[in-house]
Amino acid sequence: MKILHTADWHIGKKLHKHELAPDFDLFIDWLCQTISAREVELLLISGDVFDLANPSSEARKQYYRALMKLRKLDCKIILTGGNHDSPAMLNAPREILKELDMHVVGGLPEDLADTLIPIQNESGQNEMVIAAIPFLRDADLRSAAEGETYAERVEAVQKGIENTFHQVADLCKTHYPNVPALAMGHLFAAGMSTSESERDIQIGNLAAFEATHFGDYFRYIALGHIHKPQQVKALVPTFYSGSPIPLSFSEYADKKRVLILDTEKGYEPESIAIPSFRQLLKISGNLEALQFKLSELENSRALDTLIELILKEESYDANKILGFDQLVTEFQKPGFEIVKHRTDFTHKIQGASALYNQHTQLQDLKPKEVFEELISRHEYDTETQKEILAAFDELLEEVQSDDKTAADA
Incomplete structure (x- = not known):
């Protein structure tokens, strides 16, 4: 039998x-x-x-x-x-x-x-x-x-x-x-x-x-x-x-x-x-490597290839995050679809409490002071740093305005 x-x-x-x-x-x-x-x-x-x-x-x-x-x-x-x-x-x-x-x-x-x-x-x-x-x-x-x-x-x-x-x-x-x-x-x-x-x-x-x-x-x-x-x-x-x-x-x-x-x-x-009807791909690398690997893809399966995309960089960089998100959003190639994406930084961002020595209490600091200390740990050029700080000020003002409105209600 x-x-x-x-x-x-x-x-x-x-x-x-x-x-x-x-x-x-x-x-x-x-x-x-x-x-x-x-x-x-x-x-x-x-x-x-x-x-x-x-x-x-x-x-x-x-x-x-x-x-x-x-x-x-x-x-x-x-x-x-x-x-x-x-x-x-x-x-x-x-x-x-x-x-x-x-x-x-x-x-x-x-x-x-x-x-x-x-x-x-x-x-x-x-x-x-x-x-x-x-x-x-x-x-x-x-x-x-x-x-x-x-x-x-x-x-x-x-x-x-x-x-x-x-x-x-x-x-x-x-x-x-x-x-x-x-x-x-x-x-x-x-x-x-x-x-x-x-x-x-x-x-x-x-x-x-x-x-x-x-x-x-x-x-x-x-x-x-x-x-x-x-x-x-x-x-x-x-x-x-x-x-x-x-x-x-x-x-x-x-x-x-x-x-x-x-x-x-x-x-x-x-x-x-069993024949492979669909390919699952894990693609990792820095932003430039990801752009190249995605451009070289060729599909040979009956169904669309599904992709997990992993951005690997040494240090956290807001510009790289923005570029990565843009790459995922704008990716369009017949026969391929990005269904999962994530970032992986070798040197991860420290928590706010780890930015200062043990004698400094976070509750004694203003939000902008903590943020300025955080971005000082990254090698941004002067113009980029100004843009990031301006964006932070705008967000902080919006949050504080919402808190005030809620308190007055």
């Missing part, structure tokens, strides 16, 4: 207010082509189907459109909930989807046997069983006891994860003896490399689960939650497929993929690269 493992779709995700819906649509089209070309019979989606627990109507429509496209391929689908998903929302159409050979386990059921989904061959015999374990919430894993320490709570969560997987393994042995079993999971395994788009799981990263505690019963464990594709050090083949599209600028260099198992050959998966 050929099985495809993916996870962390995050439908409805926005990258700095920029919609990633077109990226997901292109991924689904590619996924359908891959399933058809590789004759995949089973699709595993290991959690975080949506980016928000209460997704928008557009995100829900995109989800159902994706399922209908996949359904046309006569491929069985098993989908579990992640920490971003609402179990109730995912489970709502479960009975209808089941009739279409799509199995959804949004949250941990009361009866763990309900996580077991048998896969039958053409003769109607059980060929395999999938333990579809969703994201395990704190309430699923332990009962809160008054007086527990933080360390004890973390240990209880970790032990709860271990017990859940072991109990499900025992159920597989009981209900489906001598049938290969695979497991799905959505959690943070110890030692994994993460990105800024991931939210901490359980009680922070200290609750990272030691993957050897999964045991050695399952032939393969298909994980979700970590967006960077990677293998987990465990007793059986255990992998994060990673997210199919970049979800943050920290993922700009990740090689996105899906994993395909051919059980006739074994349970080590083959990594299939």
